[in-house]
Amino acid sequence: MKKTLLTSLLGLIGLTAFAQIKNTSFDEKKENAKWPESWAIKEIPGSTVQIDDNIKFSGSSSLKISTNEGVEPSKFASFSQTIPLNLDKTSRATISVYLKTENLMGSAAIWCQVWDDKNKSVGFVNLGSQNEPVKGTNDWKKYSMTLILDRTAKRLVLGGYSMGAGSTWFDDIAFESAQANSKPASKEVKNYIAVVNAIIKDNSIYTDSLNWGAINADIEELGKGLETTADAQMLTNFMLQKLRAAGDNHSFFQPKVAAQQYASGNTSQQKPTFKLLDNHIGYIMVPSYGSTDTETGKAFANEIQGFIKKLDTENTIKGWIVDLRPNTGGNMHPMIAGLGPIIGRGTLGYFVKGKSKTPWYYTKEGEGAGKGITVKIDQPYELKNPNSKVAVLIGPRTSSSGEMTTVSFIGKKNAKLFGEQSGGYTTANTGYPLPDGSFLYLASSYVADRNMKKYIGKITPDVVVKPVAGEDTVLKTAETWVLDSNP
Template sequence: MMKHIIITLLGTICTIAVFSQVRNGGFEDLQKNQPSAWFIQPQSGYTSSVDSMVRYSGARSFSISNATEKSAFQSFSQTVPLNIAGTKKIVIRAVLKTSGVAANASIWCQVWNDTKQIDFSNLAMQGQVLNGTNDWKEYSVSFIVQPDAKRLVLGGLLSGTGTVWFDDFSVTQVNFPSTPAEEPAAGFIEEVKKVIRKNALYSDSLNWKQIDETIGVISGGMKTSSDAKPVISYLVGQLRKAGDNHSFHMSVTASKNYTQPAKKLEDATSSLLPGNIGYISVPGFGSTNDSAMTVFAQKIQDLVRELDSKNKISGWIVDLRKNTGGNMYPMIAGLGPFLNKGYLGYFVRGRHKNPWSISGKGNKAWSGSAVVPAAYRLRNTSGKTAVLVGPSTASSGEFTTISFIGQSNTRLFGQPTAGYTTANSMFPLSDGSTLLLATTYAADRKKHNHIGPIIPDILVEQLKDKDADVEAATNWILEK
């Protein structure tokens, strides 16, 4: 089968043209048995190769397989230069086939100016989750770009077990129709603009006159709320350029799932370490459902109770290194045995400081709307607590970390956190989707502001052959 040729169609509603070529987009050219022009990031447990037996077109495709590794991902990429005049929509396309993909397969793309990344997306972020077994199908991600966009870094990935095949990568440019947006798209766009302008932490940093002019161009021909997704992506991109790396748009499906009882979320885990040190690992938690919050928070306290009631604990390690965020309140409620009741930190905007806290009465404890019906109190409340953090500690994981700052006999160990120390507020939209906007930044209980990564008290050099964070925390706990 011949490789697909993208043809410029003149006189259609939207003009589409190839404007920056993806080199070796069909993986036909090889160099040392690997596809030329592509950078392949090795990952333990994954194998990648060109495949002449399974392909969509031409003689080859590119495949990634993984039979064992469940947590990491394998990616590949190349850089494509841009030369943009005016405001354009660019679309990155590829044809994918999957077999037994447990987590997800995706194409992805970063947009860069001269010095930094200014936009990013993948299939999941644009409402397309690809897993399981699927025959060849074209998938795409799109961006609104302006002349400051100088290059794309694009590619594909496999996360978790399974196999994915990639073929026929391309980049196209779409010119916008000159006809104005119709209802209900026009009204939905105004709704989104008003929410962002009124509530976003970085709203005052935006050039709203220029934004309105750009939206007038990119919304041309839009008719439905679904058509208006590129406008939302553009507005979130403008917040990114202003310094907001946290706000995002949640799809209708994701918004529904976020408020439903969780089908399967990662649980907290525990163990007894040498020296009678209690170890609790708390992952991220992505739900606002009341029953799910209670189950998650109570599970953490039950793990603490199990260790503390059966052992003479010399100190505690709370591991937040894999806590990528979500909803902070069940995390904090679950970790209540290690925290003094009262204010733990503040949401800050301008001169206004709004506290978050943990409270309790009788057997019950709560933080925000997360409730622990059978709360536990440590037998030794004066022992040491080491909190482990790192670059994957993000968003609500960082707010949970901040809740420990200023707590007596507590230190942070590890590496700097991800730096998403703004609080996102949820704003439901009329189409059923949700805007999550950074509306405040964080301060600890002593009202010290935290903007950007949290630097641990003890920076620990990372080692390949052992967990240096746990070792450093253990030494501190056991020292006399």
């Protein structure tokens, strides 16, 4: 049966809510008959999003996303819809979807973003972060994710995506009410959320902005009926919403499986690249790097240093371009260690919390922070001309550790930033293990450059370059500056 009305959230705490998801089964078509009515569609080159009248779970159709082989694994096609809310109580709810996949190399999921009465994004849940990744070939199956809607929530942006080569079908998206339950949370759940909140209280740079009395009262009510740490994920998501409302856009929870993968190998798909540009300019692109494994990080850094050495020893390099535009973050230390020959030795930046400041730096051994070397380089390379100009390219995707790497260049002689403002995730996250094997990555300090200038929010480049369709104006502008005899 096609569902077009969001179930009223009555029962948990007497909540009155009204919202409407339109065309939940994708049966209603737009005039061109390719896309469903009421949903915004985003295709990418090599992908197709369309209504499928032949394969469906129920009703007359489903939404199919197909992506060809050869498309960058991190790229995805998606769909979304904005849903207004009118709430009088904080409560919990479940969003579900039926998914079918065929030879999906990446993953598929639905997601939901929560916006408050100040037009600020305060919550985000992703099916992939609450369940095993949906990939490969699977018949129709119902998947669900939980979320908490604060009384200040005014709208949701609900959507889905398919990442990587293969096909995914979506059908019967539903917003289901939480059931009433007066049973207190189990001891396991209480202990779990107590650990989470103790970490936040002791280490978050936003802890003084949180109303802990109101938070504890909400958690006691919202936790009723929860029995396992898996159930408690909705409470950790609630805490993230509170941190978001306080100004923290960087902290996040990493599920157990993701934490295990992050600790054992690089979870980022894109690899660093290098090339010699015209006029003997050395180009290095450093993407995100996702791992805390020592040997994997060392190999990543050594590979980048190998690229730099090859370019520098086989050519007369007039200057360098470091491209951080695709760098969405992860672990900053292998990135900086790899770029060490270009960045140069010495203190590169600081982690700042209150009156405390901890430097990060590059030495003849590798990259370090505080009192120890974090990434040791096997055979550190030194540039033939350490005073060469360096152009660093950044943009909206340059985030988190990508921004820390950017900060490492700020204040260096003969270095300039080119492009657009960065993503704005310039707080430093520290990982804290949780009882179930997951991790809380918490914004625990701000960052400052080598001259102690603090960065809160987006980094603005020295030379702002607006993108032009069909050409890389940022790269061209940087090349011109590198070749200019003036600083």
